[in-house]
Amino acid sequence: MSRGILWCVFLSLSLFLIGPERARAAEYGELVQKGDKWVFKSTEDPIFKYMRDTGWITDERYHAVSSQTGKNWIEPADAMLNRRQDIEWNRYLKTALHLPDWLDLGLENRTRFESYDHPWRVSQVPGNGAPDTQFPLRSRVRFGLGGNGPLRFLFEGNDSRSFLLTDPQGAFRDTTMVNTFDVLQLFGAVKLNNVLGTGLRTDFLFGRYTLDMGNRRMSARNDFRNTSNSFDGFYWQIEQDTTWKLRAFVAEPVIRLQEFADHQNSNTLFWGTYFEGHHFPWFQMDAYYLGLNDIRSPRVTTHRTYSTFGGRLYKNPKPGEWDYEIETAWQIGTTGLTDHFAYFNHLDIGYTVNLPWTPRLLFHYDYASGDRQPGDSQNESFDTLFGARNFEYNPTSTWGPFYRVNLQSPGWRLILRPTPAWILELKHRVWFLAQAKDFFGQSGLRDPTGNSGTSLGQDVQLRARWAVTKNLDFDVGYVHWFKGSYFDSPTILAQMPTGGNKDSDYFYWQVRVRI
Amino acid sequence: MKRIILAWCLFVIAQAVPPAFAEPVLVAVAANFVPPFREVAVEFEKATGHSLKVAAGSSGNFYAQIKNGAPFDVFFSADNERPKKLEEEGFGVKDSRFTYAIGRVVLWSPNADLVKGHETLRSKNFKRLAMANPKTAPYGVAAMQAMQKLELWESLQSHIVMGENLGQTIGFVESGNAQLGFVALSQVMDPKLKGKGSHWHVPTDLHEPIQQDVILLVKGKDNQAAKALMEFMSGPQAKTIIERYGYELK
Numbered sequence: 001m002s003r004g005i006l007w008c009v010f011l012s013l014s015l016f017l018i019g020p021e022r023a024r025a026a027e028y029g030e031l032v033q034k035g036d037k038w039v040f041k042s043t044e045d046p047i048f049k050y051m052r053d054t055g056w057i058t059d060e061r062y063h064a065v066s067s068q069t070g071k072n073w074i075e076p077a078d079a080m081l082n083r084r085q086d087i088e089w090n091r092y093l094k095t096a097l098h099l100p101d102w103l104d105l106g107l108e109n110r111t112r113f114e115s116y117d118h119p120w121r122v123s124q125v126p127g128n129g130a131p132d133t134q135f136p137l138r139s140r141v142r143f144g145l146g147g148n149g150p151l152r153f154l155f156e157g158n159d160s161r162s163f164l165l166t167d168p169q170g171a172f173r174d175t176t177m178v179n180t181f182d183v184l185q186l187f188g189a190v191k192l193n194n195v196l197g198t199g200l201r202t203d204f205l206f207g208r209y210t211l212d213m214g215n216r217r218m219s220a221r222n223d224f225r226n227t228s229n230s231f232d233g234f235y236w237q238i239e240q241d242t243t244w245k246l247r248a249f250v251a252e253p254v255i256r257l258q259e260f261a262d263h264q265n266s267n268t269l270f271w272g273t274y275f276e277g278h279h280f281p282w283f284q285m286d287a288y289y290l291g292l293n294d295i296r297s298p299r300v301t302t303h304r305t306y307s308t309f310g311g312r313l314y315k316n317p318k319p320g321e322w323d324y325e326i327e328t329a330w331q332i333g334t335t336g337l338t339d340h341f342a343y344f345n346h347l348d349i350g351y352t353v354n355l356p357w358t359p360r361l362l363f364h365y366d367y368a369s370g371d372r373q374p375g376d377s378q379n380e381s382f383d384t385l386f387g388a389r390n391f392e393y394n395p396t397s398t399w400g401p402f403y404r405v406n407l408q409s410p411g412w413r414l415i416l417r418p419t420p421a422w423i424l425e426l427k428h429r430v431w432f433l434a435q436a437k438d439f440f441g442q443s444g445l446r447d448p449t450g451n452s453g454t455s456l457g458q459d460v461q462l463r464a465r466w467a468v469t470k471n472l473d474f475d476v477g478y479v480h481w482f483k484g485s486y487f488d489s490p491t492i493l494a495q496m497p498t499g500g501n502k503d504s505d506y507f508y509w510q511v512r513v514r515i
Numbered sequence: 516m517k518r519i520i521l522a523w524c525l526f527v528i529a530q531a532v533p534p535a536f537a538e539p540v541l542v543a544v545a546a547n548f549v550p551p552f553r554e555v556a557v558e559f560e561k562a563t564g565h566s567l568k569v570a571a572g573s574s575g576n577f578y579a580q581i582k583n584g585a586p587f588d589v590f591f592s593a594d595n596e597r598p599k600k601l602e603e604e605g606f607g608v609k610d611s612r613f614t615y616a617i618g619r620v621v622l623w624s625p626n627a628d629l630v631k632g633h634e635t636l637r638s639k640n641f642k643r644l645a646m647a648n649p650k651t652a653p654y655g656v657a658a659m660q661a662m663q664k665l666e667l668w669e670s671l672q673s674h675i676v677m678g679e680n681l682g683q684t685i686g687f688v689e690s691g692n693a694q695l696g697f698v699a700l701s702q703v704m705d706p707k708l709k710g711k712g713s714h715w716h717v718p719t720d721l722h723e724p725i726q727q728d729v730i731l732l733v734k735g736k737d738n739q740a741a742k743a744l745m746e747f748m749s750g751p752q753a754k755t756i757i758e759r760y761g762y763e764l765k
Contacts, residue, residue: 026556026567031541031585038585040541040568059557063550064706071686072707194626194691199642201691241692 028066045469047092057095065095076104076144077152077189080203080237080247082212082221087142089470092515104144104154112136112226112510114398119170120487120500122444127170129498132398135163136177136226140184149191158184160226170497172398175256179227182262185209195238202238208254209235211386213247213274214286214312217327217346217404220388225396229386230254232264247274253386255296267296270386272308286312286327292385299336304383306333306340320354335379342382344368344404360415364392370406370435374448381405381438393429394459395477399506402456403441408432425463431456433486440486447491455484457503471514479506539566540740541586543577545593547654547681547699548616548727551760552591558752565740573680575651581606581732588735589744591615591727594653598730611731615748616762618725620657623688623703623714624695630713635695636667639674645687645696648677654684657722658697664721700761719763727762 029042045066052062068074069088076087094105115133124132139159146152160179165171187207195202210221210230222228233251250271252264272290279285288311294304310329317323325348333340350362368382384404393402393409402409411429418424433440436450463477480503486492487501544552549571556567570577574593581587581601590607592598595614601607624630629641636644647655655677662668676693678684681702688696703714729748735741747753754764 026553026560026569028569028571030570030572031543031580031587033583033585040570059553063553071682194694197642197694199691199694241690 045090047471048090048095051096057098061095061098064101065090074101074104074147075149076142077146077149077154077187077191077205078156078185078209081205081209081235086221086223089514092471102145102147104142104147106142106514108138108140108142108512108514110138110510110512112397112508114395114506114508114510116399116504116506118499118502118504119172119497120401120443120445120483120504121172121497122495124170124172124497124500125495127167127497129500130167130170132171133164133166134171134173134177134398136397137161137163138226146189149189150193152189152191154185154187154189155183156185158182158228162226175227175258176396177226177398178258179256179262180259182256183208184228184230200238200240202236204234204236206234208232209251211235211249214276214288215314215325215327216391217344217384217387218288218290218308218310218329219386222388222396224390225388227256230262231270242278244278245276247276248272253294265296268292268294282315284314284316286310290385292383301336303334303336304340306331306335306383308383308385314348317350317352317360319352319358321352323350323352324348329382331382335381338377338379340379342369342380344382344384357416357418362413362415364409364411364413364429366392366404367408367434368404368406370433370438372435372437374437374446380435394461394479395506395508397508399479399508401441401443401481402431405441406434406438407441408434421467423463423465425461427461427463428458430458431484445492445495447489449491452486452489452492453484455486457482457484457487473512474510475512476509477507480504481506539568540588540735540738540744541568541570542589542591542744543570543572543581543585543587544591545574545577545727546571547593547618547701548591550701550705551616551756551762554756555748555753558756559744559747562747562752563740563743565743567744586734587732588738588741589729590732591729593618593725593727595726595728598728601730601732605733607730607732608736611745612728613749614726614765615729615753616727616757617765618654618657618727619700619719619761619763620654620661620697620717620722620725621700621703621714622695622717623685623698623712625689625691625712626694627711627713629695630715632715633665633667635715636662636665636671639671641694642674643676643687643693644671644674645676645678645684645693645698647681647684647697648679652680653725654681654697654699657717657725660722661697661717704759704761726765 027042028044029040031038032041048062048066051057052059073088078087091106093107099105113135115131117131119129119132141157144154159181162173162177185208187205187209189203189205191203193201208230210228211219212221213219231251231253235249237245237247239245253268253270254262255265256262270292272288274288277285290308292304292306308329308331312327314325315323327346329344331340331342345367347365348362350360352358352360369380371379371381382405389400390396394400409429409431413425413427416424433454433456436454437448439446459479459481461479465475467473482503483501493501560566574597577590578597598607598612602609602612622630629635646658649655649659662671676687678687681699684696685698685702687693731741731745758764
């Protein structure tokens with residue numbers, strides 16, 4: 001008897017899940033030719049379709065939410081600040097809760113496993129060279145009001161933590177990994193289309209925000225890293241569709257704390273303007289000025305007060321065409337009590353082959369100046385400010401030995417796209433210090449005599465990404481770093497954990513779910 | 516008791532299984548007609564139990580696909596030229612073709628005070644006027660003909676920006692890059708834009724009618740569901756929906 005009831009419950013539940021209407025619902029898609037055969041390929045989102053087929057949402061609602069992509073995307077307030085790919089996905093939770101269009105609700109979780117051996121950072125000496133294996137988790141909630149504007153509000157909460165620390169002293173763990181339960185963005189914004197009949201759009205916002213600029217070398221909403229930079233202050237931009245855009249901001253960078261609420265510090269100010277011109281596809285141009293005044297530390301020698309002037313020229317990749325990117329940035333000011341003069345140059349030349357898998361071969365070269373002579377009256381170490389590195393240097397998070405400081409590096413990269421959902425990458429770069437007497441990145445390693453040389457070695461990286469949908473993606477990667485002769489020098493060996501001079505392997509696997 | 520449970524289980528299973536007579540129809544629908552067709556599809560499935568597989572896209576692309584062997588059963592075109600050609604070329608069932616909708620052109624602006632009849636065009640109180648390219652879009656041809664009849668075509672040349680299709684054209688206007696534009700009434704009737712801004716219905720005597728024809732294709736000639744869909748399109752339920760989206764009927 002009870003078993004029978006259980007069967008009834010099971011089958012009833014199946015009916016609810018499958019839905020009697022399912023077979024009668026129209027399917028939307030396209031016909032694609034595969035060889036001699038024509039195949040109907042659905043373009044419907046399976047979750048929205050499931051909600052409709054089970055009667056959870058009406059047909060009308062189904063079509064409305066399904067068409068909210070591309071130009072019909074309901075743009076959240078931070079669309080002008082951050083990359084669209086970071087904030088655009090189908091809002092399943094919002095749809096399931098029958099929330100109106102003017103209200104945004106989204107959840108995101110990213111779970112990663114990562115591990116590397118033979119640590120090299122000075123801070124990891126207590127760990128005595130044990131592998132650093134961690135389970136970083138990043139969870140975010142977004143809540144917005146106002147739909148497409150003109151008045152909008154956005155809250156984004158962030159919780160970053162890391163587990164599986166077998167050796168807390170030897171593991172790399174700071175506010176780039178851990179920042180529990182904090183406000184990542186919280187602001188109000190105004191958007192005006194067609195200002196005074198000029199056809200221009202302008203946006204103004206005040207509050208806490210994250211900021212991607214240009215190719216994200218100087219300011220980024222960190223993606224691979226477990227935590228992100230954010231700023232408290234004002235932001236303004238004006239643009240003419242996709243032709244040009246002018247951005248300006250004044251903000252206090254948010255000081256992240258691992259266990260306590262983040263806060264701004266009035267002794268740190270970051271401001272600037274950024275112009276983007278897209279008049280010619282083969283000669284797109286960015287020009288920027290960024291100012292930083294960071295005197296929050298009681299140690300005067302670490303105070304940073306400088307201006308960064310930069311520019312970028314580029315052409316976006318297209319099958320069958322060459323493309324390029326040149327970025328240069330120059331810094332003047334003071335570091336502590338010394339004068340600061342530093343620069344950074346970047347060059348990319350790429351070609352995308354018009355073949356299946358659209359292979360793209362890319363050559364890189366980077367030069368970031370380093371300090372020539374420690375203790376003299378001039379500091380030449382370039383400061384990448386709030387930039388990101390994973391997209392062209394190396395995975396960051398617990399790994400990330402190479403920074404845009406005291407570095408020169410040629411390299412190449414092969415990118416394949418077997419299907420629109422898959423991206424495969426192979427990268428090889430050779431790494432040198434720009435100045436032998438300056439620090440190696442942020443490892444804490446330094447040979448003030450310069451006798452250790454400049455050869456940091458070379459690395460090979462494999463990466464595969466699979467975006468099942470905009471709501472679910474996987475990413476797996478492996479790096480082998482063949483360490484150079486720099487790490488075999490007695491001066492450097494003495495500063496590193498045991499075995500720090502041996503080659504390191506880094507592996508990660510991650511899944512991101514957004515609803 | 517066991518019998519009751521068994522009967523209940525069979526009932527549940529029967530509900531979950533699709534009706535035996537459901538026969539899918541592969542339909543090609545011109546992009547401008549997709550919003551009303553979604554409603555039509557729901558009513559059609561309710562009324563007949565037949566299911567639909569719907570591809571949405573440009574009429575030109577569908578025409579090429581059909582000629583290349585794409586197994587569509589029914590084709591809803593944005594014009595009457597392509598269905599006619601398909602019939603002549605032997606891809607469509609003879610005499611199955613008819614006009615399911617006649618498109619209406621409107622001059623639309625998101626600015627509630629801007630469009631006040633054709634006088635708005637004469638006043639030139641705007642910087643840019645968007646329209647679809649007449650070389651590729653029937654709505655662009657209609658817009659051009661209307662301006663020619665109003666003797667404004669030459670004088671407005673420096674103001675005109677052309678979209679490759681209607682979607683891009685309305686995008687120019689929505690984004691503020693053009694202050695107003697010639698678009699399809701069905702676009703303005705979309706719930707997203709309905710009641711917003713100002714518009715002028717371009718009189719039909721200012722341009723050739725934009726006839727949108729449907730044709731039963733050879734591949735669907737023995738498909739009962741495809742025939743039922745053709746019949747349904749001539750019925751009152753479909754006509755009511757089509758009119759509600761701003762199309763006229765023949």
